[in-house]
Amino acid sequence: MDIEKVMEKVRKELPPQPCVRLTVEKGEAGIFGSKLGGTPYFPKDMEFPLGRKNAYKDQPLTLLAQLNFEELPHIPDFPEKGILQLFIAGDDLYSMASECWGEPLGAQDNFRVIYHENIIRDESQLLSAEEIPQYTGGGEVLLPFTGQYRLVPAKPDTMDPNAHDFRFEEVFIRCYNELAEEPIKSLWDLGDEVCDELYSPEFPDAVLGGYPVFTQEDPRSCKALGGFDTLLFELNSVYDRENGIDIMWGDSGTGAFFIPRESLKALDMSRVIYNYDCC
Numbered sequence: 001m002d003i004e005k006v007m008e009k010v011r012k013e014l015p016p017q018p019c020v021r022l023t024v025e026k027g028e029a030g031i032f033g034s035k036l037g038g039t040p041y042f043p044k045d046m047e048f049p050l051g052r053k054n055a056y057k058d059q060p061l062t063l064l065a066q067l068n069f070e071e072l073p074h075i076p077d078f079p080e081k082g083i084l085q086l087f088i089a090g091d092d093l094y095s096m097a098s099e100c101w102g103e104p105l106g107a108q109d110n111f112r113v114i115y116h117e118n119i120i121r122d123e124s125q126l127l128s129a130e131e132i133p134q135y136t137g138g139g140e141v142l143l144p145f146t147g148q149y150r151l152v153p154a155k156p157d158t159m160d161p162n163a164h165d166f167r168f169e170e171v172f173i174r175c176y177n178e179l180a181e182e183p184i185k186s187l188w189d190l191g192d193e194v195c196d197e198l199y200s201p202e203f204p205d206a207v208l209g210g211y212p213v214f215t216q217e218d219p220r221s222c223k224a225l226g227g228f229d230t231l232l233f234e235l236n237s238v239y240d241r242e243n244g245i246d247i248m249w250g251d252s253g254t255g256a257f258f259i260p261r262e263s264l265k266a267l268d269m270s271r272v273i274y275n276y277d278c279c
Contacts, residue, residue, distance in 0.1 A: 235254065
C-alpha cells in the first residue's frame with residue numbers, strides 16, 4: 001500500500017496545521033525578545049507569578065519561554081502583537097501537575113501562561129534583572145536548561161499530522177482499510193519501518209502551532225482534554241555541543257502547552273494544559 005495515498009485521506013480529517021518552527025541559538029535576546037530563559041519582560045505594576053503548591057508555594061516561577069508576536073511571522077488565530085510568556089517551577093516535574101493526567105494538567109498552580117497584549121516600551125516601568133524575584137525555598141532548582149537562548153523563527157509553514165496525535169491512529173487505520181485489500185488493526189501491523197516514519201516526523205527545536213510529538217502518550221486522549229486542540233508552544237530536548245546548546249527535559253523529553261482554538265482567538269490564556277514527558 002502506498003502510505004502517501006493513505007495520508008492524503010488522513011489530511012482531509014486531520015488537516016496540516018499552520019506553524020512557525022523555531023531554532024534555538026545560544027545568546028541573549030534582550031528584555032523584549034523571543035527567547036528561552038533570561039530576564040522576562042515584566043511591568044512593575046503587575047503581580048509576578050508565584051507557585052501555589054509544594055516547595056514553590058508563594059515562591060516566584062521562572063521564565064521558560066517568551067514569544068514576541070510583533071517579531072514573529074503571523075499564523076492564523078495566533079496573536080499579531082503582544083508578548084506571550086510561559087513560567088514554570090523548577091521542581092522534579094518541571095511544574096507539571098503531579099497527577100500527570102486529566103484535568104489537573106490545566107491547573108496553573110506551578111506554571112503560568114501570561115499574555116501582555118500591549119507592550120510597554122519605557123524600560124523604567126519594567127522590572128530589571130536585579131528586581132526579578134528569585135526562588136528562596138531551598139533545595140535544587142531543576143529546569144530543562146540554564147542561561148538564555150534566542151528563539152529564531154523560520155517562515156510560516158504547515159505541519160502534517162503524525163502518529164503522536166491522539167486522533168491519528170483511528171483515522172489512519174480507517175483510511176488505510178478503505179484502500180487496502182488486507183485490513184489492519186494497529187499501526188504496528190504495517191511493520192517497524194512504516195511505523196518509524198509515522199512516529200518520527202522531523203521536529204524543530206521548538207514550534208508554535210503544528211502538531212506535537214511525545215515520548216509517552218498524548219494527554220489529550222483523556223476525554224476531558226480533547227477540546228485542547230491547538231498546540232500553543234512546544235520545546236524539544238536539544239543538544240548541540242558544538243554550538244553550546246544543552247536543553248534536556250529529563251531523559252530526552254519534551255514540554256508542550258495546548259489551548260482550545262477559541263480560547264486562543266480570544267487571547268484567553270486561562271485555559272491551557274501543560275505536559276512534560278520523557279523516555
